[in-house]
Amino acid sequence: MAMAVGDSVRRILERGVAEGAFPGAYAVVGTRAGIIAEYGAGQLDQNDPTRPTNRTVWDLASLTKVIGTTSAMLQLVGSGRVALDTPVVRYLPEWRAPGAERVTVRHLLTHAAGLPAWRALYKEAGDRSEAVRQVFATSPDTLPGMRMVYSDLGFILLGQLVERVSTESLDAYDVRHVFAPLGMQETRYLPPASWRARTAPTEVDPWRNRHLRGEVHDENAAMLGGVSGHAGLFSTAHDLARFARMYLNGGVLDGVRVFDSSTVATFTRAQQPALSHRALGWETPNTRNSAGSQLSPSAFGHTGFTGTSIWMDPERDLFVLLLTNRVNPTRQSTGIGGIRTALADAVAKALAPAAGAGR
Structure with missing residues (x-):
């Protein structure tokens, strides 16, 4: 065989x-x-x-997304440090874009946050900190939980969340x-x-x-x-x-x-x-x-x-x-x-x- x-x-x-x-x-x-x-x-x-x-x-x-970020999230959820149905802004209060307050951790992990699939951060930003600010300035364009749109932006946010909760770089x-x-x-x-x-x-x-x-x-x-x-x-x-x-x-x-x-x-x-x-x-x-x-x-x-x-x-x-x-x-x-x-x-x-x- x-x-x-x-x-x-x-x-x-x-x-x-x-x-x-x-x-x-x-x-x-x-x-x-x-x-x-x-x-x-x-x-x-x-x-x-x-x-x-x-x-x-x-x-x-x-x-x-799965080998790195999801692994970290699985551990943080399993240990009770992150709750799947908690709004992301509880962990990342600087995500103040309109509509962000409706997005939960589960929404991000399932690509159901209503976020755009992508944006050209490498053209819009001059360095890492500016690129992160661009992500925090991005609003959902659909109500969370209404549809699945595979989004790199959602996983960039999850990487930020891991760093914030763990106090370690990703x-x-x-x-x-x-x-x-x-x-x-x-x-x-x-x-x-x-x-x-x-x-x-x-x-x-x-x-x-x-x-x-x-x-x-x-x-x-x-x-x-x-x-x-x-x-x-x-x-x-x-x-x-x-x-x-x-x-x-x-x-x-x-x-x-x-x-x-x-x-x-x-x-x-x-x-x-x-x-x-x-x-x-x-x-x-x-x-x-x-x-x-x-x-x-x-x-x-x-x-x-x-x-x-x-x-x-x-x-x-x-x-x-x-x-x-x-x-x-x-x-x-x-x-x-x-x-x-x-x-x-x-x-x-x-x-x-x-x-x-x-x-």
């Missing part, structure tokens, strides 16, 4: 390289107990023939309370120069006029100093496999508990199924997203703009991790969507005899 999974992973990743979906990729499939199959395909860059390994460093893009909080306890020594914001050679380059960036390698691809995260609630994390397949196994174990790995199991259950369950498939930070399968069509209703996951994705399925005891640099050399490459769903479906089908029946 492991051979069938490995064959499926290899076939799909090699197809992605051949079709130009990405220069390089690394995928890991596993359970709470360990890894079933992993494979690296392609190369890091047109000018760097290095084949990706489980120690290749990738720009996670919006996986930051990057320091995540390292101290999540990554270090899990042995994730290669997961951090602002990766050191010593990691650059094994970091997958991303885009030839028209704003910064250079090929990005080891600095965050997301322009707003760059304006925010490389540390933000919506983007900025870098990591390896080795570390993220440990993170996924911890979630499948209900918040504990190798005897170290980082999350409360009941809070994990709350955060990974769709909150308002009539409104959207969003859990708290996470998304859940809806037959149209990167989960594909075979994972169980209890699955949860997320994607990142640079070509990253992670899905975990407690019912099947399965995780599927895909790390690519599909924005290299340009973000116009769009083949990643088909590869994500093909990988999830192929893995689930290969494991079907041993796992619970899919949907």
